[in-house]
Amino acid sequence: MGLSLVASGLIYAALPATPWRPLVVNLGYTMGFLIVILGRQQLFTENTVTAILPLLDDPDKKQKIGNVVRLWIVVLVTNVVGTGIFAFGLQHTAIFGDDAKRAFLEIGIATLAYDFGTVFLKGIVAGWIIALLVWLLPSAEGSRVAVIIILTYVIGLGNLSHVIAGSGDALYAVAAGATSWSRYALGFLVPSLLGNSLGGVLLVSLLNYAQVAVKSEEETTP
Numbered sequence: 414m415g416l417s418l419v420a421s422g423l424i425y426a427a428l429p430a431t432p433w434r435p436l437v438v439n440l441g442y443t444m445g446f447l448i449v450i451l452g453r454q455q456l457f458t459e460n461t462v463t464a465i466l467p468l469l470d471d472p473d474k475k476q477k478i479g480n481v482v483r484l485w486i487v488v489l490v491t492n493v494v495g496t497g498i499f500a501f502g503l504q505h506t507a508i509f510g511d512d513a514k515r516a517f518l519e520i521g522i523a524t525l526a527y528d529f530g531t532v533f534l535k536g537i538v539a540g541w542i543i544a545l546l547v548w549l550l551p552s553a554e555g556s557r558v559a560v561i562i563i564l565t566y567v568i569g570l571g572n573l574s575h576v577i578a579g580s581g582d583a584l585y586a587v588a589a590g591a592t593s594w595s596r597y598a599l600g601f602l603v604p605s606l607l608g609n610s611l612g613g614v615l616l617v618s619l620l621n622y623a624q625v626a627v628k629s630e631e632e633t634t635p
Contacts, residue, residue: 415499415581418500418520418578419503419509420440420442421569422441422516422517423516424437438569439570442569445581447565451561456488457488492577496577497580500581500588504588514589523572523582524579524586525586525592525601527600529600534608535571536604536611537609539573539612540608543564543565543568543613546561580597
C-alpha cells in the first residue's frame with residue numbers, strides 16, 4: 414500500500430500547482446490497491462469485510478466470532494506496521510530526492526488535516542466503497558482492473574479516509590517529525606478504523622447478506 418504514496422507523491426512533485434493536479438495525482442493513489450487486491454494480499458477493509466458474510470450465514474455464530482476478530486486484528490496490525498516501515502524507509506533513505514519527499518510530506522500532512530468526526534464520516538464512505546468493490550469483483554471478470562481503479566480513485570479524489578492507505582501517508586509525516594504519534598493514532602487511525610468498519614460491515618455486508626439470504630430462502634421454498 415505504500416506504493417500509493419510513492420506514485421501519488423511522484424506525480425504530485427512533477428506537476429505544477431494547478432486546480433486540476435488532484436485529478437492526476439489520485440491516479441497514483443490507486444496503485445497500492447491494484448497490487449494488493451490483484452496480488453491476493455491481505456488488506457484490512459477488503460478481505461476482512463469478506464469474512465463477515467460467512468459469519469452472518471452461520472447459525473452458530475459464536476464459534477466463528479473469535480476467528481473473525483483474530484483475522485481483523487492480525488491483518489490490521491500487520492498492515493499498519495508494514496506501511497509504517499515503508500514510510501520510515503522512504504523518509505530516512507535516499508531512494509527518492511528532496512522534491513519527492515516534500516510531496517510525500519504534503520500528502521501526509523493533508524491526510525491529518527481533519528478532526529476526529531470528519532475522519533470518521535469520511536471513513537464510513539471509504540469503507541462502503543471498498544466493500545462495494547469486494548462485492549463487484551467476482552462478477553467483473555475482465556474488468557477487474559478498471560473496477561479497482563475507478564472505485565479507489567474516488568476514495569483518493571474525495572480525500573476519504575482509508576485506514577491503511579492513509580496510515581502510509583500519515584506515518585510519513587510522523588517519520589519526518591511533522592506530527593506526533595498521538596496525533597496519528599487519535600486523529601486518524603482510530604476514527605478511520607471505526608468509520609471503515611462501520612461503512613464496510615453495517616452499510617454493505619449486512620445489506621448484501623440480507624439480499625442473499627432472501628434469495629436463498631426463495632430458492633429453497635417449494
